[in-house]
Amino acid sequence: MQLTSPSRRALGLAAAGVLSLSTLVIGLPGTATAETLEIIAFDADETGSVEVPLTGYCAVDWWVVGGSGGAGQEDGAAVPGTAGGEIRGTSAVTGGEIFSFSAGTVGADADVDGGGAGGTNAEEPDLDGGAGGTVHDADDLAVGGGGGGGAASVVTGPEGFSLIAYGGDGGGDHGGLGAGEGANVVDADLTDLVDGAYDAVGFHGRIEGQILPCAPEEEVVLTAPLAPTGLSAVDGDGRVTVRFDPTWSEDENGTDADAWEYSLDGVHYEPADVAWDEAYRKEAFTLIGLTNGTTYSIRVRGVSDLAGHGTPSEPVTSRPFVAPGAPGGVTVTPGTASVRVGWSAASSAGTYGIHHYAVDLIMSGGEMGDRSTVCEVPAGAPLTCLVGLRTEAGYTYRIVVSAVDGVGHSGADSAVVPVGTPSAPSVPATVPTSNGDLTRPAGQSGSVAAGSAVEISGSGYLPGSTVSLIVYSTPQVVGSAVADENGRFTATVTLPAGLTSGAHTLVASGVDPSGNPRYLTLPVTVTGGTATAATTGGLAYTGASVALPALGGLAALALGGALVVAGRRTRA
Known part of the structure; x- marks a missing residue:
């Protein structure tokens, strides 16, 4: 417990005499269970040494005061000296450290016979106070003098530890200087440091040391690893x-x-x-x-x-399992924008039985090159399916079939079978019989200028298959599209600038989910075309040969949509 200044002052008031060197030996193993010890005090009334074996102590609370200066005599009146220095604070210690102590005495008061003697430090004579000078009258007789300076109090320890509280100056014009000349020396790490002068005069130097137990260590609770x-x-x-x-x-x-x-x-x-x-x-x-x-x-x-x-x-x-075996006998028969795939049952059903067969398409070329499931056939159904294909140049295809069990595990793959070149949708010489209507966006039902673009949409086609877009009466292929997973498409085509003004027909030619031809049509009135034209079957001549649809390059450069196949999911 750190003493307050009043309690220390009370101890100082009782001090008198001269202190010889004393020694305090501190042994500190470092536990936190020791009791607070009595104050170890050294002042001008004590001599000898003290050895204090300690268990569980980690600090010393210091109070060091230098001796005051003695009173001087001037014109028959006493002039008090100044107070000694004061150092208070706490330092950390470790086991086995040794601290030495020597307290200074107060300077002697002057009297009619002359100045007072300086205070002394028994172990540090160079820190004794200076003696006061003598005052003489005109006949050179002593009539008083200055008080003696106080001696400093000193604590020394390991690794240069040093606390020196200076002695006060003697009173009067001829007073002696206190040891240290008014400057404390604190060569140590102290917490709660007070470094100044004691608030009273006339007292001997004093050293107190309160040995403090180690502070309890804060319990650190570690948290276990977080969940992955x-x-x-x-x-x-x-x-x-x-x-x-x-x-x-x-x-x-x-x-x-x-x-x-x-x-x-x-x-x-x-x-x-x-x-x-x-x-x-x-x-x-x-x-x-x-x-x-x-x-x-x-x-x-x-x-x-x-x-x-x-x-x-x-x-x-x-769910650990044995996977189904591989299907066998895979066959492929290319058709119009499609391929018919057949296979035989898997060699074994595995742990969970066969739920369905997956037909995967491996497409290379264009912007895609991955494997995706394009057809799922339930177990027990005919082992065949029709797969829609793109007919533009630059695409190649392969087919692989696998069985999938009741919890979603894929079995072994069949042999990988290349697909031949599928044929493009037909381009009839005349407007074919319509299976339904093409549509334009809402509000766009009027005529279309020759050489301008028109947006059309259709549905009911084999997912993933190419749809050819043709303008009549004499047919011209003006673009292509690819049916999405729902069999629908939307495309924008540009009507030829050379079309004659008048009635024409847009046709979307492809195949339905069963592989049958499917034609959707849209009548359109063209304006701003050529003024005259031959007629065929009563319709305006569009100015192109029927052979032009065979130009695959034109179709490949048209507005084919991205391949999105019904039920297609990328396989892991």
């Missing part, structure tokens, strides 16, 4: 590979996992042999010896060497 995230499970035959993302703690008391554990029941955990999977940028481990056809709910948690088990992850479901 992003779990995924890849099932196999009696096995599963689990991947996950660790969650790193941002709390200064948080801990990260030093190891990992997994659980199949949410209660019992076993060590997981985790390694970094560079391909997926995740941590991963594989479990073997699992039972095919059994559903497992897998959780993962981290383990810290310091804080124990962490929070478990959310579960990920695993």
Whole structure:
């Protein structure tokens, strides 16, 4: 406990005499259970040394005061000296440190016989106070003098530790200087430091040391690892590979996992042999010896060497299985903007039985080159399907078939079969019989100027198939489109600038989901075309040969939409 200034002052008031060197030996193992000790005090009334063996002490609370200056005599009146220096504060200590102490005395008062003697420091004579001078009358007789200067009080310790509280100056014009000449020396790290002069005069120097117990250490509670995230499970035959993302703690008391554990029941955990999977940028481990056809709910948690088990992850479901066998006998028959695919049943049904067959199209060229599922045929249905294809130059296709079981596992692939070149939609010599109407955007039902663009939409086509766009009476191919997953398309075509003014017909030629020809038509009135024209069958002549639709390059440069196939999903 640090003493307050009044209690220290009370101790100082009782001090008198001269102190020889004393020694305090402090042994500090560093526990926090020691009791507060009595104050160890040294002043001008004491001599000798003190050895204090301590257990669990970490600091010393210091109070060091230098001796005051003595009073002087001037014209028969006493002139008080100045107060000694004062140092208060607390320093840290470690076991086995030794501190030495020597307190200074007050300077002597002057009297009619002359100045007072300076105060003394028994161990540090160079810190004694100066003697006061003598005052003489005209007959050179002593009639008084200045008070003696006070001696400094000193504490020294290891590694240059030093506290020197200066002595006060003697009173009167002839007073002696106090030791240290008014400047305390604090060569130590002290907290709550007070460095100045004591608030009273006439007192001997004094040194007090209060040995303080170590402060209790703040208990630090470490938090266990956080739950990992992003779990995924890849099932196999009696096995599963689990991947996950660790969650790193941002709390200064948080801990990260030093190891990992997994659980199949949410209660019992076993060590997981985790390694970094560079391909997926995740941590991963594989479990073997699992039972095919059994559903497992897998959780993962981290383990810290310091804080124990962490929070478990959310579960990920695993169903080990034997996959279905590969289908056989895959055949492909190219048709108009399509291919007919057939195959034979898979060699084995696997753990969960066959739910359906997936026909995948591998397309190369253009802006795509991936594998996507374009047809799903339920088990027990005829093993065939019609797949829509683009007919523009630069595209090649391959077909592969696999069986998919009742929980979504894909079985082994069939042989990969190349597809021959599909034929483009037909371009009849005259306007064909319509299967329905093409449409224009709302509010756009008027005539169209020759050489200008017109937007048209149609539906009912084989998803993924090319649709040729033709203007009549003499047919000209003015563009193409690709039916989306719903069999629809929207395209913008530019009417030839050489069309004659008058009535014409736009035709969208393709195939329906069964592979049958499908024609949608739209009558359109052209303005601003050529003034005269031959007629064929009563319709205005459009100025182009029927052979022109065979120019595949023109069709490839037209407005074909992006390939989006019905039910197509990219396979992992």
